[in-house]
Amino acid sequence: MPLSVNPSLGKIISHPATIPGIAFVLVALVWSVLLIEQQRNRDFIEQKAVDEAANLALAFQENVASTFHDADTALKLLRPEWQEGPLHFDERVRALQSAFYNDLLVQVAVIGADGLLRYTSLGPTTEAIDLSDREHFKVHRASTQDTLHISKPVTGRVSGRHTIQVTRPIRDGQTLIGVLVISLDPAYFSRFFDGVHLGEHGAIMLVGTDGVLRARGSGQVAEADPIGATLPASLPFVQQDSRPNGGFQALSPIDGRPKIYVYRRLAELSQSVIVALDVGDVFAEHHQRWERYKGWAAGISLLVMLGAGLLARSISLQFDFRNRLLALIQGLRTLNDIAVKPASLNERIDAALTLSREYLAADYALYAGLEADGWTVSHCCASPTISDGLDRSQLTELFVAALHEAQHDGTAVELRSFVAISQLYMDDTDYAVSAVPVVIGGSRHGAVGFVFNTPAWDDTSRKDGELIRLVARLIGSMIGEDLTRRELERLATSDFLTGAKSRGFFTEAVGVQISNAARHGQPLSLALIDLDYFKRINDRYGHPVGDETLRMVARTCQRALRAGDVLARLGGEEFAVLMPRATEADAMEIAERLRHSIAQGAVSSGELTVTITASLGVAQLAAGEDFAAFYNKADKALYAAKQRGRNRVVAASDIQAGRVEART
Secondary structure, eight states: OOOOOOHHHHHHHHSTTHHHHHHHHHHHHHHHHHHHHHHHHHHHHHHHHHHHHHHHHHHHHHHHHHHHHHHHHHHHHHHHHHHHOTTTHHHHHHHHHTTSOTTTEEEEEEEETTSBEEEETTOOOSSOOBOTTSHHHHHHHTOOSOOOEEOOOEEOTTTOSEEEEEEEEEEETTEEEEEEEEEEOHHHHHGGGGGSOOOTTOEEEEEETTSBEEEEEESSOOSSOOTTOBOOTTSTTTOTTSOSEEEEEEEOTTTOOEEEEEEEEEGGGTEEEEEEEEHHHHTHHHHHHHHHHHHHHHHHHHHHHHHHHHHHHHHHHHHHHHHHHHHHHHHHHHHHHHHHSSOOHHHHHHHHHHHHHHHHTOSEEEEEEEETTEEEEEEEEEOTTOSSOOOHHHHHHHHHHHHTTOOTTOOOEEEEOHHHHHTTSTTOOOEEEEEEEEEETTEEEEEEEEEEEHHHHHHHGGGGHHHHHHHHHHHHHHHHHHHHHHHHHHHHHBOTTTOSBOHHHHHHHHHHHHHHHHHHTOOEEEEEEEETTHHHHHHHHOHHHHHHHHHHHHHHHHHHSOTTOEEEEEETTEEEEEEETOOHHHHHHHHHHHHHHHHHOOEEETTEEEOOOEEEEEEEOOTTOOHHHHHHHHHHHHHHHHHTTSSSEEEHHHHHHTOOOOBO
16 A cells, blocks of 8 residues: 655644754653663673672682681691690691692691690790680680681781681590691782782672671772771671672772672681672773763754754745745756766866856856965856956956855855946946855865846845855866766776886786887887895885885886886886887886986885885887787896896897897
């Protein structure tokens, strides 16, 4: 079923008052989609961070459990050794210490039943040390159970270091005869942080069920050492009745920043491992991206609203322009025919100016190109009714005065210069000028202008400014198309690296020149150029220097050649020069000039200067000779030049005559 549109709906949509409303809906839709997508991305990032933290917590849990299990195993192995007698106990301790990481086990100690230190792996002490006030001693003295105890971090009275005491009682039956102690460095657990990336403010922690922080690793240095601090009881990993594993968000009691916490409890050790991700670190990249998106959305919103305002204004004016545009339809069709008609660029520009001048009833229609030395009127058509008109220099002067007021974006301007222009006419009539720049590729390339007598201008007024802009755009598109075509032709026939002609172009050019030479009886010569030891430059200085050397050679040759000579790069370090209307003697002179110029050229490589020489073979086309034979003669001459020492020019006639000396 064909799609039909309600005419009344179209009128409503096209009404100027509805355009801002539609724009507002579009802007609201853009922001709604952006906000939804932003929240979705934030949820995804948060979930991904929680999952990664959970995996890290599991790995940290296994690391902590393994460490305390090893320490407990060591306690159980050392305890009977002490009970058998301290004679060989120290040897057992030394052997056991070698099995632990050097930075983990600080010391092994034994506390007697009276609380006095009986043994320490740090060496004998000079005085009795009373440890009866230590928590790990009191726990075992108050209990009859053989349990593992992990103390709060304390400062050792022998080691002087912050340590975690892992202890078991030494009993004779039910009688406590001592406490065996292994002191662990809390920093060992903190080093797990070094192997993971948790951001600048992230952290891993080991916290007992008593809420005491036993170890912490973070990329941020705290103002005060938090080890040994008691964390708030409101934190889930401190609460005894909370889930054994979980996650939550809260402000850090250490640095006050919001954190995402993931914890796992080691019930048998009365400890919990916690991975804390800083909310700011987790969402830092997301927030930066969101700020960019907001900026883009704000820019788009501004453009939409601005465009809506301009569109509403345009629609409100469309009825005023409708009658005029209908009248222009035939003229625009003719302009379109001109644009696509396969004629020369000059013919198309002249046709466009003639048509538009007739429609506007202008005295002159002209196009001026912007050259390096100023404006030049290149196309001009005048009304056939003018008997005493302006010459090109007067038109240029008048036109440039109008262009000074023209805007770069192509806005039409009107310049009334009654006195200056009236002096150029016998009847003292006043005149006006309308000029519009022709912009190609963002830069002003020229301008289109029309000269009116004042009554005619008043009749036409500003309503035809749109046609003038259309003519300017049409001529701009014609010129741009011509420039593009010529640039494409240049690229298609040139070597990208050196700017010389390509091998394909050279092959076609040789065929054409051979035909011309045979038809007109004119000489034609060819020189083949091979750069000497070019591979050494690539190997020693690198390909960038080699490429610059090739470009230098091409530039040097172009400067030394005659107008009409064709330089082509055949590939690698090989070039060819096709010289129409040149005998072999002429070609030898040109080739020698090329050889000398190449040898004088240089390329800088750091503090070094790279030079190169060239060998050349020259041949003249013989009567009835085809391209292959012509090329082979020059190639043999080139081979002879390289065989005879390089940096020289050899003529094919010398090879054919059997002369062995080369011309240098």
